[in-house]
Amino acid sequence: MTFKPAKWPRKLRSQEWFGGMSKDAIYHRGWMKNQGFPADMFDGRPVIGILNTYSELNPCNAHLNDLAQRVKHGIYEAGGFPVDVPVFSVSESGFRPTAMMFRNLAAMAVEETIRGQQMDGVVCLVGCDKTTPSLLMGAASVDLPTIMVTGGPMLNGYYKGERVGSGTHLWKFSEAVKAGEMSAEEFVEAEASMSRSPGSCNTMGTASTMASMAEALGMTLSGNAAIPAVDSRRRVMAQMSGRRIVQMVKDDLKPSDILTRDAFQNAIRTNAAIGGSTNAVIHLLAIAGRVGIDLTLNDWDEWGRNVPTIVNLMPSGKYLMEEFFYAGGLPVVIKRLGEAGLLKNDALTVSGQSMWDEVKNVQNHNDDVILPAEKALTQSGGIVVVKGNLAPNGAVLKPSAASPHLMQHRGRAVVFEDIDDYKARIEDEDLDIDETCIMVMKNCGPKGYPGMAEVGNMGLPPKVLRKGITDMVRISDARMSGTAYGTVVLHTSPEAAAGGPLAVVRSGDMIELDVKNRRLHVDISDEEMAARLAEWKPLTAPPMGGYAQLFHERVEQAHTGADFDFLKGCRGNAVGRESH
Template sequence: MARKTLEELRSQRWFGPKDLRSFGHRSRMMQMGYALDDFMAKPVIGIINTWSDLAQCHTHFPQRVEDIKRGIWQAGAFPVELPALSLSEQYVKPTSMLYRNLLALEVEELLRSHPVDGAVLMGGCDKTTPGTIMGGISMDLPMIFMPAGPMMRGHFGGKILGSGSDVWKYYAEKEAGTISERQWNDMEAGIARSAGTCMTMGTASTMTSIAEVLGFSLPGSSSIPAGDAAHSRMAMQCGKRIVEMVWEDLKPSDIMDRRSVENALVIHNALAGSTNAMVHLVAMARRAGVPIKLTDFDDFAQKVPVICNLRPSGEWLMEDFFIAGGIRGLMKRLEHLLHLEARTVFGTIGEGLEGAEVYNDDVIRPLDKPIAASGGTAILYGNIAPHGCVIKPPAADPRLLHHTGPAIVFDSYDEMSKAVNDMDLDVTPDHVMVLRNAGPIGGPGMPEWGMLPIPKKLLKEGVRDMLRVSDARMSGTSYGACILHVSPESAIRGPLAAVRTGDLITVDVTKRSIHLHVEDEEIQARVAAWTPPPRNYPRGYYKMFAQHVLQAHEGCDFDYLEGAQGIPEPEIH
């Protein structure tokens, strides 16, 4: 492979010429205390940092920036930190998903407008992984993704706790009156004990795993816990490797193709990964010009066994997964299903698996002893979801995978939240809870409201799962018989708007179907007569979002950001 020359470096357009404008560029670098030898005649590497004081999963990023810089300096390049939008899953309201596209847009423009030759993208907390990578794909400079890593295991009363998954479980017990307020407070103090993302196979670990399998991260990096010394060393190696990638001119367009996307589909199903991956992987693939449909997820789900025994679908946590061999061990076990020749930031997928092993057959199961023979996720279609919806069968009560029951409908989250606490609510375990107006536009931003809480009345009767349908998402750490991402959403008069309390709904996961027992003509008449709640976004980002966001089955990207077409480089005057 021909290597770039110094004159071909993008940063040299700012710093190299002997003219008045470049005089200004160089003098302002010296204003910041840098010598010419620091940044001249070498690549400039941008470090996109999604740290903030309210980014709880990224509290170790100030140190990781220094680790990355160390690697960049060692490799003979110049590092520059470019802070980007921080998307804390816990604190950003109404949902961080509303701002994923804004982060992607910011990353793209940060890289386009600054004198950088390549980039290290720092992320992990749910939307920062797809957001930064989407922006990097669109800019198409050499880039490498450094995953935040999962936090330490939680604990309570001698028991291991998994973030999210055990919160939902124990909250149900609290509402049912089986645990005390003091026990609940002890859990609160013990469930998140260190820097890092959720240590279950939620959206964060699903997406960092997918980023690695797509080829954008160093081998094994997505499995390393945030507090492990290996994580600091990995960050340093990211800094070293990106410099070589700049000289090689190895860009996202050289890495991401249909083969890498199919590899991601294999691993997503083997992990029983987050349902949010449907939205994010579709968006990333479409940025790269790679065709992908929801049916692709279902095709792979039916032929790939679930072999990761990780919560919320299994028993173990990410630290156990790392010790058991991590993502490399998992891929090694599935290499007959992977495109081993697919390109990555370090070589090929196959080269990255050299020496990989599995050290615990309960955490990463043998192929003949899976958690489920197939079906990490399932895509359902029907008269209330003509463009599809998703369920995670391994995380649901099996009795609900083929079920008919009467609907109980809620038009807002507040209405639903009030109703489930009403001990006189007319509801049974056979009811199908329906929440609408919670999609990309209706939310706005498609909040994680899809794991509707079981009504308190039923919790006290011992019920722990029931069928729930919405145009919302749910946390990747959630579980239960939750049908999500109904598309098109009700706020744009999708047929979910036609459902009324008492209507029968049948779900048959085996047949991949969801059906409202109402005639088509009546559905059309109800939708025509239905008035969505007012969504008045007169200005700002909300207005732009509502005007341009695509539906769930299309990845919820903005319509003007899709595709692999480039934008002209800025003029340097």
């Protein structure tokens, strides 16, 4: 893609506030000067908002203030005027009922913050997984020049000489405790090694996946995704991004120039190659909706189907993000895709160059971390989309984290009506379940939880774990942590709380999962399905009042990204001017 920069100098958006000698301009400049800014900061240089999701209650983002200072240095060096703008920060580990419920609120707040204030360009500082898509969504809706800087993953954890992946080993150790293979004391001891430095998850969880998606979309400088949070090169990346955004403003290089259909194809294929999180599906669908790109679950299935998973990272493989960075990081993966004819090479990036130009000279420094295609973890690593009478609009599964022997399976349903029902019954020794069954959980989708929590990777019953069984087919309308693993079918759409077929599945029904043929079927007749649906009633009443009610009433289903219906499309950056 050829990008033609705008002619410079030109009148900037910020000059509507600060330019000239009118009463309004003096009012706006005067108040800003109480912070000690020199007069020439308002002389027409680009005003860059550093949108910072720092929060001590968001541990993945608690180090971002340091990066903000590095971004600021870069902006000053390039002749810009940087301003710190704290924005809504949402943490997967610390928000109730679930961080996903607040992704749309964060995106809406960010959109209006950018549109309503005197910025010419935006640097988005993000980390924990929902902050990356929410800021991308908000920025895309306004369409001012934008560059992303992620906070980076934490360092490797180690326990008894074994690599400990944040999240992934939490699930592993928790199951080991239930199986009697690990003591509670050992579990607590291992806890200290899970999160030993600033940064987000060190596995290919959703945070690292979304950092990779931002880079594969072209919205970060090349190499951003994998640099550890505490590595000095993360600070350099922040400073270089600060320099770059000033030039992007001068060139008028906007998200709409970068976030094309080709860019989304590159991201989806990259997600397959890295064994990325299923959460990327719902986030990229939402981001595409903000820029008017018609992206569907079918695109996910088609574009990712023949892409091998070549990144040997937990939860699919054995290494962690630290090794991925040392091996060459995401640029090596993107180069591999280009060499295999799987990359839209001309896709534009925030650098002003094409994706291929950014990666063509990189080298792989460890072929056990970034594998040759013939040694891939799986030859078809893309997110699988299955459909059938249980999921008319689709459901998703991550093959690289699933068990091959369960990819075609027929079993008796053991149904949990919601997460509380699951928790109340799963450890009951009298529960009628064995490893051949299929666990089904309802009412955990966008409306049902509400917010679609990461509870889809249901832990197995202790009596099954004690047999040495580590995986069963699990189906729900929930999400799953990107750090988790297993043969787990997620995002079933329509969800149970919206009256989808999942709502009327009963224990004892036979369910068939056929990944090869993309089929998810409950073995009842159309007539029986219709009769059950006619009798169905919602499990709980909708929330009354506040954001929860807005969410419940306006959230869309998972197969379109679970965004609010009224936030689709780019609304631009025009604002009215108020006189004082």
